[in-house]
Amino acid sequence: MNPANAAAGVPVPIGHLILFLVMAAWVAFFAILTITRRNPVTAVMSLVATFFGLAAIYAALSAHFLAVIQVLVYAGAIMVLFIFVVMILNREEVAPLALRPMRLLGVAAGVYLTVTFTQVVLNDYPMNRAPVAVSETYGTVASVGDMLFREFLYPFEAISLLLLVAIVGGVVVSRSHQKEVAAQRAADYRKQVAELATRDYPGAQEELPAPGGHH
Amino acid sequence: MDIPTAYYLLLSFVLFLIGTAGVLLRRNALIVLMAIELQLNGGNLALLAFARELRDQKGHVFAFLVIALAAAEAAVGLAILVGLFRSRESVNLDDATMMKR
Numbered sequence: 211m212n213p214a215n216a217a218a219g220v221p222v223p224i225g226h227l228i229l230f231l232v233m234a235a236w237v238a239f240f241a242i243l244t245i246t247r248r249n250p251v252t253a254v255m256s257l258v259a260t261f262f263g264l265a266a267i268y269a270a271l272s273a274h275f276l277a278v279i280q281v282l283v284y285a286g287a288i289m290v291l292f293i294f295v296v297m298i299l300n301r302e303e304v305a306p307l308a309l310r311p312m313r314l315l316g317v318a319a320g321v322y323l324t325v326t327f328t329q330v331v332l333n334d335y336p337m338n339r340a341p342v343a344v345s346e347t348y349g350t351v352a353s354v355g356d357m358l359f360r361e362f363l364y365p366f367e368a369i370s371l372l373l374l375v376a377i378v379g380g381v382v383v384s385r386s387h388q389k390e391v392a393a394q395r396a397a398d399y400r401k402q403v404a405e406l407a408t409r410d411y412p413g414a415q416e417e418l419p420a421p422g423g424h425h
Numbered sequence: 426m427d428i429p430t431a432y433y434l435l436l437s438f439v440l441f442l443i444g445t446a447g448v449l450l451r452r453n454a455l456i457v458l459m460a461i462e463l464q465l466n467g468g469n470l471a472l473l474a475f476a477r478e479l480r481d482q483k484g485h486v487f488a489f490l491v492i493a494l495a496a497a498e499a500a501v502g503l504a505i506l507v508g509l510f511r512s513r514e515s516v517n518l519d520d521a522t523m524m525k526r
Contacts, residue, residue: 223427230428234436241440241463245447250455257459264466271433273473276488283492288462288499295503296455299510316449320442327438335431335478344480354485362486369493376497380504386511 221338230270237263250296254289261285272344275354433474441467454509454516458502465495 240263243256261284268277347353358366440463447460469488476484506516513520 222429226427230432234432237436238439238443241443244463245443245451245456245460247456250453253456253459257462260463261466264470267433267436267470268473270428271473271477273476273485273488276469276473276485276492279489279492283496284462284466288496291499291503292455292459295506299455299506299516313449316445320445323438323442327434331434331438332431335429335434337429337431339429339431341427341429342478342480344477348477348480349482349485354482354489357482358486358489361483362490365486365490369490373493373497376500380500383501384504384507 230267233263233266233270237267250300251293254292254296257292258285258289261289271349273349275349275351278351430474430478434471437467437470437474439467440464440470452517452519454506454518454521457518458499458506461502462495462499465491465498 237260240256240259244253244260247253247256261280265277265280265285268274268280444460444463444465444467447463448457451457451460469491472484472488472491476482476488509521510516512523
């Protein structure tokens with residue numbers, strides 16, 4: 211990137227800036243609420259608020275299609291899934307936070323990320339650099355869909371296959387094993403009874419009726 | 426909106442950091458999954474900001490694929506949580522030590 215090509219030093223319109231800062235503060239506030247609440251239901255609701263704020267930010271970036279998808283898929287489908295599981299698994303936490311030596315590695319990663327961001331990204335994209343203008347159709351459903359179904363048809367099909375596998379995997383992993391456990395216990399019990407019978411009455415196995423049979 | 430790209434990148438960075446903090450610090454597996462969603466959203470925001478900067482819609486397609494990936498991840502992750510809860514009666518990550526030692 212060559213920042214000299216862009217018109218640097220153009221002041222940001224104050225109204226747009228205030229609007230953006232309100233949305234950014236909304237997103238950051240609810241994101242922090244998501245990871246600090248003890249009650250998972252509150253956390254899910256904060257996450258929904260975060261996703262709505264992000265949809266507004268996407269719209270501000272003229273990513274209209276992605277803003278709609280964000281609300282439909284994230285705030286809609288994924289969050290409903292979360293709510294259902296939270297309702298199933300709701301348990302009180304004793305000590306929600308854990309800070310162990312291993313996790314200090316994460317703090318180091320965060321510091322590294324901060325340094326990289328301020329040194330590299332803000333160097334290439336300074337805060338006062340004017341944004342590029344995009345065309346009217348940029349980010350609309352029509353133009354993104356056109357690209358999705360022509361240039362990115364194979365990735366699109368691959369991701370639909372991935373979703374199918376995830377559905378089947380989810381059903382298999384979370385399926386209840388109670389019936390199989392009960393069947394196994396019954397089989398063990400019958401085996402134990404047969405062993406006791408052969409031990410206490412040796413030579414009488416032939417006279418024992420077959421289980422379930424009528425003689 | 427005439428907001429420079431750096432503002433969006435800063436927000437995506439903050440969002441990713443909050444998500445990382447949630448993944449590293451929380452014990453409740455549900456909250457950890459939500460924090461992973463926050464990280465994915467931070468990445469998505471960066472993709473869209475760079476897509477506008479470069480006037481290229483490929484970033485939008487990638488963000489769309491990331492959202493589908495997040496849906497798959499949430500489905501499988503929550504299924505694993507339900508399975509963990511069935512065997513351990515807990516969603517505390519410190520209790521999930523079956524494969525330790």
